[in-house]
Amino acid sequence: MNTVLDQKALDALAAAVQDAGRQAKQQQMFIHRSYKNDGTVITETDLAISRRILGVVADLFEDVNIISEETLTPFREDAPYTFVLDPIDGTDVYSQGLPSWAVALGILDRNRKPVGAMISAPRWGIGEEELFLRLDPGKELTINGRRFSPSTDKDFPHQITMGSSGQRLMDFSRFEGKIRIFGSSILHMLSPMLYDHIQGCVNQSCYVWDIAAAHAALLSVGMDIEYVDGTPFIYDDAFLLERKPFSPSFYAGTKTCIKALRDVLPAK
Known part of the structure; x- marks a missing residue:
């Protein structure tokens, strides 16, 4: 314990x-x-x-x-x-x-x-x-x-946040929503829970210190992160101790929003 x-x-x-x-x-x-x-x-x-x-x-x-x-x-x-x-x-x-x-x-x-x-x-x-x-x-x-409690209309990604390398890594051919880019992984991840009209996040490869705090906040309100290939996100030795960036990109949001993101904004 x-x-x-x-x-x-x-x-x-x-x-x-x-x-x-x-x-x-x-x-x-x-x-x-x-x-x-x-x-x-x-x-x-x-x-x-x-x-x-x-x-x-x-x-x-x-x-x-x-x-x-x-x-x-x-x-x-x-x-x-x-x-x-x-x-x-x-x-x-x-x-x-x-x-x-x-x-x-x-x-x-x-x-x-x-x-x-x-x-x-x-x-x-x-x-x-x-x-x-x-x-x-x-x-x-x-x-x-x-x-703090987030709004409840969070299951379809009408607006998302994304890192500045997303345009190179994701397939936008089916995505008709809006994208916000701020320059901070922490703020990108927090946005789906903070702002009523932002539902999801797509975060590209970065380090444990770029996401750990925001991930805790997401979990506390029933949201999570998941790799774009569908595998669960884990804090393994490479990520936590060897200080290597995670890969591939991940989605953040409710489980339903993550599923929708995988359909409308897949990785290339």
Whole structure:
């Protein structure tokens, strides 16, 4: 059985994640972008947030794993929880001054199931500027401190979100809906549950820190993700420990929406 996480420690961690998002917002206009060896964008904000949140988790919680995009850390198979951090999901758009980015911390249980999330998107929201999503393991999902439930008309993909490489990988010949592209996997995945008129998501290959927090939120409202070939999505060693991107693309939404997406928007 998993250890119950201390409530005061979770409150302190949530405050740190939300504050990290707000600090990133303040720094955004001053950012200088640089590049990793693989050509992806990185900023000084990514590194600063990674150091800060890793330190907070280490101070507040014993015997947990933490995986961060920017920092290699040890991993214990018997740890009760694994925290997965993306200091800035959407670094490219963040570095260009756009609003669609987020600080995202997901929580996996001992069985590698996403069960918790803290997501700070301080230039994004639902009719207001700032979105802070919080899902403590075993608790209700809240957004900006209020209990959240999605609308129920979510079973056919009239509007979807998608990564910017989707046009190369998916067959659009039967899809007649609308597509939204924001530049953040976390926000793409959250959109079907956040916004009344977006029903699904198609996400292309990326890393565990790009999806873990949003996946937990989706599961909490009865949605899920599934590979486009119909196989279930799992957090295997290659994805979680070897830090390899998942493949192929996946659909996100209700089971009925995922089935519809497979019919109207299959992979090439």
